[in-house]
Amino acid sequence: MTDTTAWLQGQLSRRAVLAGGVVAAGGATLGAASGQADHSQHATDAGTPAPNAHSGAHGAMVTVGEVDSAGNGFDPTDMLTDWDTGTVSTLPDGRRLRSWEITAEDKEIEIAPGVMFPAWTYNGRVPGPAFRATEGDRLRFTFRNYGSHPHSMHFHGIHAARMDGVPGAGLIGPGEEFVYEFDARPFGCHLYHCHALPLKRHLHKGMYGAFVVDPDPALHAEHADIARSRLLGSPENREWQELVMVMNAFDTNFDGENEFYAANTIAHCFMKAPIRIARSRPVRIYLVNVVEFDPINSFHLHGNFFDYFDQGTTLTPTLRTVDLITQCQAQRGILEFTYRDHEPGLYMFHPHQSEFTELGWVGMFDVTEDMA
Incomplete structure (x- = not known):
């Protein structure tokens, strides 16, 4: 590691990331949707590329490049259904x-x-x-x-x-x-x-x-x-499309504040590879919050509402017809909803803490006609 690289890593903070500065050594940066961002995708059965206009939405910022999932030994999209x-x-x-x-x-x-x-x-x-x-x-x-x-x-x-x-x-x-x-x-x-x-x-x-x-x-x-x-x-x-999302975050310089937020670990992964959803089948999300250093996380669904089962220990909803829920650290629950009455398209989801969204915890559902 060079002295310059070590200095750059030491300067990494959530404020620098939000300002659009250097994210980390190796050239990863945040770019605006006006053309700075690289919206290249990795192909998966559960994800399709998002148009540039959507990849830069909600803060006009997205990480540049791709994470090496093979090198990691896990893929965030595969984790959605990997029971x-x-x-x-x-x-x-x-x-x-x-x-x-x-x-x-x-x-x-x-x-x-x-x-x-x-x-x-x-x-x-x-x-x-x-x-x-x-x-x-x-x-x-x-x-x-x-x-x-x-x-x-x-x-x-x-x-x-x-x-x-x-x-x-x-x-x-x-x-x-x-x-x-x-x-x-x-x-x-x-x-x-x-x-x-x-x-x-x-x-x-x-x-x-x-x-x-x-x-x-x-x-x-x-x-x-x-x-x-x-x-x-x-x-x-x-009949259900079931997904498991573990909301997490990472303090990369160990200062007690998180620099990156995600579901299933990789920042902006579901913006770059939206989650494919068949319009006619209901969706169930098992949602778990393990974000440390921030007392509250949340989940907001665009263009739709859902029923929520706090802790998942009931067979009737604890909240009905909501588009936002909050979870403290270690809280979890089950979300159920459908796009049956919606037109196909890209529907965003994210926390309603804007900072979390801009630092990686945001994605899209790619709602399509029934998939083969």
Whole structure:
């Protein structure tokens, strides 16, 4: 690293980014929609290129270039639908057992074009795997710490104290192993994260992920149809377009303020590769907020309204017909909406903290006629 590069990295701040200055060594900058920005796209099944007029919307700023997803070992678009259901077997009592092998490891990742971040990861990705199970399943996570610091897995759910992932109950040192085992309850949209101290450092370095428990329709006769629609793999569930978004942010110069914001880690990724949505099928988003250093995050949908299930632990909405919800750190919920009565087109989503939007947490839904 040259002295100039080191100086540039030291000067990186959210104010400099908002001013349109240098983002990081390697030439990544923010450009205006008038022609400065590079709107090149990577091709994915779930994304199509956005017109330049839309890529520069809401602040006329977007990161230049592309992140090397192959080098990262994960892609934010793939993460939208990449549910990890574990290895399934049957216990002697006939119940379903889901098992996972999880490792903690230090890994440098690219969070914006040319911007590297020294992350701490679960299974080499940020966010970690999106675990999914069914209410009543037995869950077993074999956790190995290959990182350079003590780590754990703390699950937001119902479990015994010895499975809590705190000092003396599943917090382990480098080279150690621990097995977390508990039942999947309650149903809902949950979170897991490292609970080592200092907590804010372990969280903002990348040790978190979504943890979804589907309701068992047999236990919810009064709302069985709704429960089946959330049960992964059921005919009712296949009618839905389900996405998981983990809202996160990165303090690249470790001054206690975030320089980049995103969903699924990569700034502006869903502006450059909008998320394709079939107009006739309903949409369900499992939304989790793990932004550190900012007390409140939010989600605003353009041109539409949605029903919201706070924590996802109910089968009836906690809010109906809203276009904006707020989440504090570690809060999460489920959003449900449809574009059935809309014309095809690009529909924006973003937080209503404008600074977060301009620093990367913004995207588009590319609503199309039914896709093959």
